[in-house]
Amino acid sequence: MTPFDYARAGEVAEALRHGTAPGAAYLGGGTNLVDLMREGIARPDRLIDVTGLSTTIEERADGGLLIGAGVRNTALAEHPAVRQRYPMLARAILAGASAQIRNMATVGGNLLQRTRCFYFYDVDGARCNKREPGSGCDAQDGFNRIHAVLGASDACVATHPSDMCVALAALDATVHVAGPQGSRSLPFTDLHRLPGDRPDQDTVLAAGELITAVELAPLSFGANATYRKMRDRASYAFALISVAAAVEMDGDRIADLRIAFGGVAHKPWRATKAEAALRGGPATQQAFLDAAAAEFADARPLRDNAFKPALAGRALAAVLGALTTGDVA
């Protein structure tokens, strides 16, 4: 690990003052950044500890929630409003990592965690455009079972590893950001980028910008929702595929719904095509599978991950089947 200075920010303005300096990085729970620093992937020379900032969850008058970026993952998952009104989010958080890591990790940090691509992690031995722009991508023709099938580029086929973010993508969350040029808000689904020719940039955040909160709009049918994760062991593994879904029924037709996938792309994947295909239509297994097929029509499987579109479709059909019949955990 490269030597660095450490400072704890007492307020956002103070964090921004330090955080805009070249080589500075914000530190949340450290569950990803400390690992990346130890691996030599991140080499900040100054860490600004922002875990003391924005640690509250506020109930909004409209029924939404304003979640401070410093809120720990466990605290968010156990919050009564999240459990009752946004169970998809609670389940997504609880599906991720381990209890110890959830106790440490912050909401802001979770949004900014980096890919688990094997070649991204191998600083000494592999080429990676995300880690070292222009160096090449050894994952394209290497081990890519955990890699992207949607929205990837020749430069990068990495996936975003977060579970929580898949739920936030489905929930139309808003991200509040403070920066040297002032504060701004953006739709959660715009936060993360597709790789294109700049896979080194995971998000649209500018240098020095700090996520201060994530806001959830009220969702009338948010309680009829779930998150399902498929992985290589029963717990404590990153998703091969995950599905977040919420459904509102009108008789036997789908009035409205939200779907997002994890493990398929460089960003949490909001399945707008599948939603459009199903909205207002019948809740049949065939319709679900067709909607998934529409979503994955442009999928570009790699050597090892050709199973992903089919698995995503089957999982979506199972999840929607349960949500549309009221038979869901």
Next chain:
Amino acid sequence: MSLIVNGTAVPAPADARVSLLDHLRETLHLTGTKKGCNQGACGACTVLVEGERILSCLALAVQYDGRQVTTVEGLAQDGALHPLQAAFVEHDGFQCGYCTPGQICSAIGMAAEAQRGVPSYLSDDLSADTTLTRAEIQERMSGNLCRCGAYNGIIDAIQATIAPKVPA
């Protein structure tokens, strides 16, 4: 700057790179907390910070200024093993013993989480009180790997001691 480790104030390291784990092991010589992967993937380094379980390998020691840290060395009371420690021996909840301190600290933290109602990925009803069934304990303890495969004994030890104290 100082941390409180097992009730005693100790200085934080001057080098900000030092993890809480390395600070415990190399500076304070509290080697009961184990280093298994140093990357948050095995749980061997689990300690309790104000009763909450965390991974000390991913924690920079300087981040825990002023915080109360409890390690496996701090669990015994008046020279007697914590009941869970004794249950690990009785139920053979370990073989080599290397993951054991992390398992024990993790289980104590887990029981506190369950007591205050934190659900798990397995919970059918996220808002219901927690019942620590065998499967619930297994899910909540899955962050602690044991390569010797003492999992059955570990769960038995937890069920025999701290799990029944969590309201059903």
Next chain:
Amino acid sequence: MSIVDTAKQAAQGLLQSAMEKLVPLAPDSWIPGGVPDPLIARKHGLIGKPVSRLDGALKVSGGAHFSAEHRFDGMVYASLAYSTIARGRIVAIDSAEAQAAPGVVLVMTHHNAPRMAAPALFGSSPTAVGASDLPILQDDRIHWNGQPVACILAETQEQADHAVSLLRVTYAPEPATTTLEGAKANGIEPGVFMGGPLENTIGDAEGAFASAAHKVDHTYRTPRHNHNPIEPHAATLAWIGDELVIHDASQMVSQQAQTIGEVFGLKPEQVHLTSPYVGGGFGSKGLWDHQIIAAAAARLSGRPVRIALSREGVYRIVGGRTLTEQRVAIGACADGTFQALIHTGLTVITPHNAMPEPFILGTQSAYAAPNLLLKVEATRMDLLTNTFMRAPGEAVGTFALESAIDEMAVELGIDPVELRIRNEPEKDPTSGLPFSSRHIVEAWRQGAARFGWDQRSPVPGARQEGEWRTGMGCATGTYPYYRMPGAEARITLTRDGDTVRAKVEVAAAEMGMGTATTTAIVAAERLGLPIEAIEVGYGDSAIPGAIMAGGSQQTAAIGAAVIAAHTALVDELLALAGNDSPLAGLSADEVGSDEGGLAKLDEPGRRESYASILARAQRDSVTATKAGSAPLELMHWSMHSYSAVFCEVRVNAVTGETRVSRVLGAFDCGRILNPKTATSQFRGGIIMGLGMALMEETMVDDRSGRIMNPSLAEYHLPVHLDVPEIDVIWTDIADPHTPMGAHGIGEIGITGVAAAVANAVYNATGKRVRDLPITLDRLI
């Protein structure tokens, strides 16, 4: 190799082959174990009672100090740089920046490392335990991707790790064989294991197979595996005068000290290696480059060194289990009787080691078949040397064999348990030797009844609840009984007034198997003392003899050595007892230990306590050291542990995820000495088998020969939620020909498990997966 060595080996070979001819024909009574160990008959002592680990309280309270938890004054920390090419030369190492980094004490490369001999390759002498015989930091050659190229010492671990990141190494790569296809094209050679060819031919197996009424013939593949003990490999060491003191993590304590000593040109007594606690080994905790590099760096710098490998470092320099491609072909009659059994295939080794995965070992004695063809061939790749991992051979060999048996059961429409029993051999099918103790049919019957095997539908996919399909499978597990020569025991009786305590010292390793506790139990019974009066010394190269925690033979080796040392001790005590003792005039074979003293075997009233003997002789203590007998029993009987493994899985029809819902292991492993720790050994092996079945794979990129998942996050081990309650039962039938009637139990647990899972998956889904691991993408 010199002519003298060759001649010596030839002479040893002649002697060996003469022994192999004669020993089987010798009367039982001439053979160790020919007369049953008297402890087998003792039913009222501690043997067979559940005893908690004697080191338990220390381990649960953080008081057990592992190798990286010792300290020396002035100690510095080591960090290693690893090569990024598979083969070639180091052209340059720019270390200027690293040298100048804060805290750096030494940068050691092949340019300045002390001259050292290459470690002696495992098996090249009785004490040689080098995983490879490559020189370490002696030249510019690169032999595998991940080879250490430099070691940096610094005042803190953080400084050492950072300085390593500042090294700039330039390589001249050369063509490397990193694909299996490339290796095959280079050539295939016969597999040789522990000096013998891995081949058995009985009758005409291919001919009998061709004409058999029923046939199965398939190829099964197993990937590379890593041991992944939770304690990473580490050593804390110092040169004190001319002596090298090493706190190591070792499952071969004395041999490791010896081999390290030879590397540095030291006399055996100049290396003192201790290893009382080992945080898991499974075959991996031996001699690798790091101990030698650290000792060299300590010598060069004049500072004690701690080297604690990172988890990635463990993957880069500590080899694992190699891959296999196995063909199993069975030809059978309609009644299920096997006519031909063919088990052949390929494994991968490296240019610098000699450890083909011997996957036919279990097949050699498994089933009666008049025609057998068993053969392991090897091909070489430029990779990190592979090594022993729990049940080398059997763990992966039983996957292929026992899957094929299940396929034959389907082909014949015969219950797979029944099919196995129908092909139970009367004597060893390849060696022709009688079995010393084989009660596998009892294990099958007891296991099937307890598991509820009769609830299984022979029709695949018959049981589905919701998304989950349930299936049951089974398999035979097997692992040989070994007893390696070289074991010694030292027993010291110490008197304090009327109280006598015993210290039993063996150069053994304790990685959590429960060895220390079991040794105390056995010693207490052997000496007729309460277990509280027994202290067991182990894990220290200063103890005489050499015992290895490998081959599941440590308890037998210790047991035979303690028998020998006990006999010597009785001799000694009788001499001390003199003419005034009630025991006067008796010889050692007429007396035994009982209730704190010696008694005449057929006249128990004629006795004297140890305390009384020692007091009269005005002695505070008496010591006896003795080596165990030569293990001739291995040539006289076919000796094995056995298991019948039953497994129930649930496979998700939507996602292909497999969850193991029930496992039962019914073991036939002689007498179980400590049911508490034995249960953990069995379960631990089974769980490693579940990992092998469902998730474990070391991913080597065949473009670079580099391991791409050197991490516990990406190499998946079973977690708590993957592991059901595992039921374990045993026949508990003592083998009359082994110390205490016991068999090894450390490795049998993993064998058969992967096949039982795969067979259960087939029963649940109708899908036969012949390539491990059985991940969800193979089932949708």
